Amino acid sequence: MDASKQIKVVVVGAGWSGLGATNYLAKQGYDVTLLEAAPYPGGLVAGWKTPGGRSVEGGIHGFWYPYRNIFRLVQELGINPFTPFTRSSQYSPAGLEVESPIFQNEPRLPTPLGTFLYTRFKRLPLIDRLSALPLLYAIVDFDNSNEAWQRYDKVTARELFKQFGVSARLYRESFEPMLLVGLFAPGEQCSAAATLGMLYYFILAHQPDFDVVWCRGTVGEKIFQPLRGQIEKAGGKVLTNKKVIDIILSDRGEAKGVVCGKEIFEADAVIFAVSVSGMKKIVDNSSTLTNHSEFRNLTNLGGIDVLATRLWFDRQVNVPLPSNACFGFEPTTGWTFFDLNVLHDEYKDEPGSVIEADFYHANQLLPQKDEQIIAKVHGDLATCVPGFKQAKVIDSSIIRVRQGVTHFAPGSYQYLLRGKTSIPNVYMSGDWIITNHGSWSQEKAYVTGLEAANLVIERFGLGNKAHIIPVEPDEPHIQAARTINRTVRNLVESFLPDFWLP
Ligand SMILES: Cc1cc2nc3c(=O)[nH]c(=O)nc-3n(C[C@H](O)[C@H](O)[C@H](O)COP(=O)(O)OP(=O)(O)OC[C@H]3O[C@@H](n4cnc5c(N)ncnc54)[C@H](O)[C@@H]3O)c2cc1C
Secondary structure (H helix, E strand, O other): OOOHHOEEEEOOOOOOOHHHHHHHHHHHHEEEEEEEEEEOHHHHHHHEOOOOOOEEEOOOOOOOOHHHHHHHHHHHHHOOOEOOOEEEEEEEEEEEEEEEEEEHHOOOOOOHHHHHHHHHEEOOOOOHHHHOOOHHHHHOOOOOHHHHHHHHHOEEEHHHHHHHHOOOOHHHHHHHHHHHHHOOOOHHEEEEHHHHHHHHHHOOHHHHHHHHEOOOOOOHHHHHHHHHHHHHHHHOOOOOOOOEEEEEEEEEEEEEEEOOOOOOEEEEEEEEOOOOHHHHHHHHHHHOOOOOHHHHHHOOOOOOEEEEEEEEOOOOOOOOOOOOEEEEEEEOOEEEEEEEEHHHHHHHHOOOOEEEEEEEEOOOOOOOOOHHHHHHHHHHHHHHHHHHHOOEEEEEEEEEEEEEEEEOOOOHOOOOOEOOOOOOEEOOOOOOEEOOOOOOHHHHHHHHHHHHHHHHHHHHHOOOOOOOOOOOOOOOHHHHHHHHHHHHHHHHHHHHOOOOOO
């Protein structure tokens, strides 16, 4: 038997990060058990069937052009789950505001010129768009280093945009809607560091970065089912309905077991792959983790509520583009809607429209009854696409995800965890874990899962580390600007070290 079979790894949480870590370690011959509290793997991206047999999920998930590690995984699995790249548009209560092309089909220009010139704004005047130019300095200055996070994290996104002279209209109609969808919170509640990192990764680093594909069904069915199959084929175990409540430490202060109700799973290493709020609950109940300040400090972090709705209509309504973002309907909530007749194979031949509408920072919507939520979604949809006024809702699914997504609040960086913890054989992964990789959301969750698997491999010296595809390098002019900026900054700091607030 392979010597590494003896090494037991317990992974907690079966989202992108936990599935990624488990898959890789199982393939390297580790004895891996993945424990998931919910009845299905997938975490925020889980999908399941309604009692009536229709597919639903906790929100639609896009896969952006730079998701290179996820695209490679899908290739390895030999599956073809994605739509072609799709165009998207943006609506406000006044109607259509913006249409995006498929940027990779347009002649390539040095970033950010392509984003600026090819995005079709219907109403936003040029003068407002031009007011974004000074912000380029912050984009260059924020290079995702630890120092850059320290410099920008305690400032809110709104203050950042104000400092750099962004017009009120550009902020309201462009940047804040992006924040509500990308970081799930309004500008005054987002860290400027997270804002710059997210905008650079998804939009600004290279012209095609904003191009996006969607799964042709639920991610649960199209990607996680085959992934689970591969994990099990490699000898890994995926156990659902297993809620972890604590870990057991040895006399040497290393993890030796994971407590799950009355069961104990022996472990030579543990990888936590749960959300911030999931981790806070584990720490709260734990007799061991509370002795470590980094875990106690997680009480400083928070999650954000989201609402995922799916409505079936009695007739087909023509929706111009399949993916759409909306702003201006509620002051601190953003939302998106998707034409599933176009995106999902299952709904292609449905006689009526099937629309997914997801709301971010949706705390004030969650207490409403399902019927009230359905009426609101229907009304807002009809504001964007008037054809929905006449259509009737004949079925629906309402999923409330409380505190589900990470809140990158100003000042939160100091409390985020890294892959390695103060417990030598306990590792962290997930979309909120600090990594130098530069990715965000699902890709980041998957990458940090691989990074945690690599830390396990480093510890035990068995197996080969995963090759993690880095993000595409900065374009030459951005590299040059960053080098000059760093040189000047270092020079100033050599005269006045630690004088200014970071
Ligand atoms: C509505 C919505 C839309 C989104 N849209 C996009 C998008 O378009 N593109 C994109 O890239 N990202 C998107 N995201 C973000 C994306 O879903 C996350 O970044 C990603 O799924 C996080 O994966 P994760 O593995 O870090 O954590 P999670 O998916 O949160 O997985 C953590 C898992 O841990 C489990 N768990 C928690 N506590 C315990 C416990 N005590 N014991 C055992 N298991 C436990 C949970 O049940 C869960 O399965 C969206 C999120 C939402 C909610």
